[in-house]
Amino acid sequence: MLEAARVTKRFAGVTALRGVDFLLERGQVHALVGEHGAGKSTLVKVLTGVYKPDEGLVFHKGKPVHFTGPADALAHGISTLYQEPALVDSMSVAANLYLGREPRNRLRLVSFRQMYANATRLLDSLGIEVDPRAKLRSLTPSTRKMVAVARTVDTEDGLVILDEPTSSLESCWVERVHGVIRRLHERDVSILYVTHQTAEAYEVCDTVTLMRAGQIVHTGPISGGRPEPTG
Ligand SMILES: Nc1ncnc2c1ncn2[C@@H]1O[C@H](COP(=O)(O)OP(=O)(O)OP(=O)(O)O)[C@@H](O)[C@H]1O
Numbered sequence: 152m153l154e155a156a157r158v159t160k161r162f163a164g165v166t167a168l169r170g171v172d173f174l175l176e177r178g179q180v181h182a183l184v185g186e187h188g189a190g191k192s193t194l195v196k197v198l199t200g201v202y203k204p205d206e207g208l209v210f211h212k213g214k215p216v217h218f219t220g221p222a223d224a225l226a227h228g229i230s231t232l233y234q235e236p237a238l239v240d241s242m243s244v245a246a247n248l249y250l251g252r253e254p255r256n257r258l259r260l261v262s263f264r265q266m267y268a269n270a271t272r273l274l275d276s277l278g279i280e281v282d283p284r285a286k287l288r289s290l291t292p293s294t295r296k297m298v299a300v301a302r303t304v305d306t307e308d309g310l311v312i313l314d315e316p317t318s319s320l321e322s323c324w325v326e327r328v329h330g331v332i333r334r335l336h337e338r339d340v341s342i343l344y345v346t347h348q349t350a351e352a353y354e355v356c357d358t359v360t361l362m363r364a365g366q367i368v369h370t371g372p373i374s375g376g377r378p379e380p381t382g
């Protein structure tokens with residue numbers, strides 16, 4: 152349902168992606184694994200329109216797309232947590248959760264009452280114990296990250312991309328993120344899970360793609376054991 156075909160992306164002095172073919176199929180929980188600098192986040196950003204590929208194409212539901220950025224991708228049902236989440240420190244937890252998609256009343260004004268009620272429900276459903284009125288800057292790094300995760304997975308749509316969702320999380324939260332992924336999967340949401348923690352990927356995902364130095368070196372199903380990387 153989301154595909155990169157022969158994608159190359161260069162930055163000054165670095166070729167971050169070289170002729171990458173990647174396919175995320177509907178219903179998959181697909182791990183994208185690789186060491187630091189392998190090109191994982193660059194691929195996520197090409198897939199969601201943050202970067203334009205220098206060569207190659209992105210396909211969504213079989214059609215070539217040129218998303219103008221995260222908001223455009225979101226409008227097409229692709230909800231993404233980037234590695235550096237765009238949160239606003241000076242705003243409340245609830246305002247961060249609904250940034251750019253605030254609930255509005257009949258007069259088209261932001262309904263703060265509705266926003267806090269929705270936020271409470273969302274945070275409760277994920278077991279995140281935090282006051283929706285608290286300023287983001289008052290939270291621990293783990294809790295901030297969980298707010299970013301909560302914001303991303305609060306979607307009815309078909310595809311969620313999480314780039315290193317567990318990277319600054321205390322271990323007790325990692326299991327919760329995995330629980331969230333399993334619940335999304337049960338609801339038939341497709342998931343792209345980016346991590347350099349191979350063991351984590353094998354715990355929650357059914358398919359894995361390994362990247363190395365801007366190229367894909369293996370794609371295949373996960374069935375208990377780890378596949379031998381090829382290439
Ligand atoms: N905006 C940029 N400008 C210049 N170089 C970049 C930029 N973004 C990424 N790169 C380079 O492209 C390569 C791939 O980076 P990328 O962030 O995609 O890797 P990654 O697999 O996500 O790594 P990590 O596990 O550290 O997140 C690296 O060499 C990186 O330095």
Ligand SMILES: [Mg+2]
Binds near residue numbers: 191193234314
């Ligand atoms: Mg990255």
